[in-house]
Amino acid sequence: MNAIEVDNLSKSYGKVDALKGVSFEVRKGELFGLIGPDGAGKTTLFRLLTTLLNPDSGSAKVEGCDIVKDYLSIRSRIGYMPGRFSLYSDLSVEENLNFFAAIFGVKIEESYDLVAPIYKHIEPFKNRKAGKLSGGMKQKLALSCALIHRPSVLFLDEPTTGVDAVSRSEFWDMLAGLKLKGITILVSTPYMDEANRCDRIALCNEGSILSIDTPEKIVQSFDSKLYGVKAKNMFALLESSRKFRGVVNCYPFGEWHHIVIDKDFDIEALKKENCLIEGFEIKSVDASIEDVFIKLMKK
């Protein structure tokens, strides 16, 4: 059975269509990622699935319960961590945890095995006010609070936004640990590089899902050849490359520009044209999820 089933879900705010008929399934025990930029509809989807909003059309089930009809039974089974820090910054770390344990009617000891691997990172600061924690520690506390009642499905809306690279990596390690305990996790992120840590991902943009698959298969679906180019004057290079014959798309990618080509492209001709340009380099690169995303968005 699937932990989450989403069928043609739509939601609009006034004239803005936040979600335009989205469908997907998340299997039990899966770590499923929603990857997409701001405004892709990720938060709306989370609020629908956590029963905070009602959909305009379509339906969805979480653990077999309908998000409209059985919303109360969903609420006791899921853990939800909203995008921004939403614990009480004037309460200490420990008070926050105790409070959430109390409202779910559980004792911290009952879920300690689940929470401990995460909570132990912030336990030395348990008397500190939550508002005075660093970004990474805040997220660990929020995750601990979301786990306190042993939810079977965990909804994490952009948990790593605004968190440093080391803490982000640690955070994903923790999610991998939770997955081993059988918890289904739906996580959203705007960072493409985090997609590889998921079992399956859905690339979303402007309220629609562009593609759903494992990160490997998504990368494999990139069927064009890809080069990286670099020069001292990157902007001029971008302009000239875009005009070059056989170049389908050229876009900045880190310190390189990626160029997507078709069969008319002649690499020697490009090298020849740019040979006098200062610092020019070209290399063949493997596609990443971001390249796939850019390609899908162009369609």
Next chain:
Amino acid sequence: MKGNFISFVKKESLHILRDKRTMLIVMLIPVVLMILFGFAISTEVNNIRVAVVAPERTDGICDAVEKISQNSYFTFCGYINNDDVDNKLRTNEVSAVIVFASDYDRRVALASEGIPTKPVIQVIVDASNVNSAGAATAYLQNILLGAESQQSMFETRMLFNPQMKSAYNFVPGIMGLIFILVCAMMTSVSIVREKEMGSMEVLLVSPVRPVKIIFAKMIPYFAISCIVLITILMLAHYLLEVPMTGGVGGILSISILYLILSLALGLLVSTIAKTQVVALLISAMVLMMPIMMLSGLLFPIENLPKFFQVVSNIVPARWYIDAVRKMMIQGESITAVWQNCAILFGMTVALLGISLKKFNDKLE
């Protein structure tokens, strides 16, 4: 599930206790207002400086002047010349001048013999402040005619508040205002803060029912308001010497009813407002202004235009202030103001009903 309610109340109390500044304001405002209205801001007229113009200082006139200078509301500034009257008033050296006619003594004597005549006194008052001018003439009339009481057709007795102390009038008004401030404003801001911070999302996605969240929020504010209520009553009784002859129990009961009503109002505001600023504005503009203007706190309701008199009926503070005035000053018991109680109770039930219905366990 009882445990989670208690921990909710505990959490709310922690929020309030840790926000020392707000706490201080809430506790201090009532005291400051009471002292301000009780002492500094007062509609009583004191220390009216009076000068006297008399053609000659006869016994009768000296008698009258003696009476004026002994009265604590007046300060006698001496005899002046007829030509100086305008000047003295203009330079603010005096605010009232009494001019005795030259035949004052003779007329007083005639009057006491039963011959229908009246002593002629002219009072010239600086009326740039209408209130104090009116009060001053009234006092003077009282003093001077009081001496000839057999001549005067009116005998005025000020019941319940014979010295016309304004504190008596203001204390119930301040109570009506403060509880809206503490209960309605603070509860609405605290609920809206959770919405704004996003913690409401987490609370809603939990098995706790919204009704519990709301009542847990109300309890600490209710407790604070009770402390404020007792502070006000103590200040009123011991510092401002408001009589409270109607019994403290009655005043406490109707005040607690009014507290609950204010909490319900705050709850209603919180269901409308999306941000703390909006909640504050609504509380200040929509709740506080009518109390200031339409509840009889500053202006008697009978003096308002007809339209506003009708509008004032829906201002809960109007009924509360009216009832408390009756109980504190006129010494009525709570049974005498049962109508006010019934209206307040009805309003409370309606407000609670509407806001609980409006308080959604979803985000929209």
